[in-house]
Amino acid sequence: GRHEVRSWTAVTKQSLCLMWQKVKVQLMLSMSFLVAVFWYCRRLYSFLAQLLKRWSNYLQRKLIRNLSVLTEVDLLGYSAREWKGETTQAKHMREAYEELFRSCHIKYLRQVRRDNYCVLRAVLFQIFSQGIPFPSWMKERDILKLPEKLLYSQGCNWIQQYSFGPERYTGPNVFGKLRKCMETLKTNWAEISATKDHEERGNMCNTLFSDESKEHKLYEAIKFIMLYEVVEAYEQIKNREEPIHNLFSLLLARDSSSDPLSFMMNHLNSIGDSICLDQVELFLLGYLLEVKIRVYRLHRFNTEEFEVNYPDEYRREWNEISLLTEDDRYYHIPLFRT
Numbered sequence: 114g115r116h117e118v119r120s121w122t123a124v125t126k127q128s129l130c131l132m133w134q135k136v137k138v139q140l141m142l143s144m145s146f147l148v149a150v151f152w153y154c155r156r157l158y159s160f161l162a163q164l165l166k167r168w169s170n171y172l173q174r175k176l177i178r179n180l181s182v183l184t185e186v187d188l189l190g191y192s193a194r195e196w197k198g199e200t201t202q203a204k205h206m207r208e209a210y211e212e213l214f215r216s217c218h219i220k221y222l223r224q225v226r227r228d229n230y231c232v233l234r235a236v237l238f239q240i241f242s243q244g245i246p247f248p249s250w251m252k253e254r255d256i257l258k259l260p261e262k263l264l265y266s267q268g269c270n271w272i273q274q275y276s277f278g279p280e281r282y283t284g285p286n287v288f289g290k291l292r293k294c295m296e297t298l299k300t301n302w303a304e305i306s307a308t309k310d311h312e313e314r315g316n317m318c319n320t321l322f323s324d325e326s327k328e329h330k331l332y333e334a335i336k337f338i339m340l341y342e343v344v345e346a347y348e349q350i351k352n353r354e355e356p357i358h359n360l361f362s363l364l365l366a367r368d369s370s371s372d373p374l375s376f377m378m379n380h381l382n383s384i385g386d387s388i389c390l391d392q393v394e395l396f397l398l399g400y401l402l403e404v405k406i407r408v409y410r411l412h413r414f415n416t417e418e419f420e421v422n423y424p425d426e427y428r429r430e431w432n433e434i435s436l437l438t439e440d441d442r443y444y445h446i447p448l449f450r451t
């Protein structure tokens with residue numbers, strides 16, 4: 114009996130050993146497989162992270178390259194880079210920048226792309242980035258209907274000669290193009306002004322102002338609104354209706370813009386192509402958008418025209434935006450820090 118017990122124990126031990134050998138092999142194979150999977154996943158994660166980083170850098174470089182309003186830079190650092198040397202003009206400009214820094218609490222600026230949409234870009238970017246809502250008159254009227262209204266209600270057939278800045282397009286499809294411009298302005302303005310988070314609104318602005326096609330539609334919409342308001346003011350003058358704002362009288366007193374057609378042909382059609390807005394049109398722009406546009410004119414430093422408001426008559430409830438110019442042609446956006 115004792116021999117049988119020993120024999121049974123030996124057989125059991127041998128069976129367990131054989132089973133353990135098989136299990137051990139399986140465990141080793143499984144562990145090897147898991148290690149291989151872990152190593153592969155780690156390499157894959159590293160590869161994907163590297164790929165994502167490169168793609169992110171590419172998109173960032175592309176965005177910065179296309180962005181028409183650059184990120185903020187130090188004001189005095191910008192002045193030192195742009196106005197080197199000891200010429201009278203360079204010293205004058207550096208002094209003007211130092212005055213902005215010291216007395217106006219302007220510490221930074223955002224450079225704006227230097228083209229003939231520059232002032233419209235600087236104004237609209239600030240309106241959008243600050244979340245300023247539609248002007249009161251725009252809330253009461255559907256701006257999408259303004260092109261058709263100008264043609265059918267006021268009989269302005271000459272609107273077909275409207276030109277879209279550098280595109281210089283005129284013809285029978287002008288109404289469709291103008292409507293798309295008005296849609297772009299209305300949709301983006303409503304969406305951005307409804308965004309309360311400042312950072313999110315800033316990202317939306319950066320995206321919008323890196324899309325040249327959409328940008329140009331915004332500016333052409335603003336140009337057309339300016340034209341529409343001049344037509345209305347001109348009709349009121351002809352019909353001797355209610356008094357109009359004196360800026361319209363000033364604008365229509367110019368030989369080059371004595372009526373809406375000449376205003377369009379001699380001024381608006383070239384904006385974005387060969388000229389920027391002039392001083393009178395800046396008054397009109399601020400009036401229509403219901404914003405007080407404060408402009409620091411550095412080439413007028415130490416004169417009464419160093420700091421100018423457009424329009425000079427504005428309502429207390431209007432929002433304020435600021436521009437900085439060295440030559441009344443190209444504009445940047447000053448940033449205040451207390």
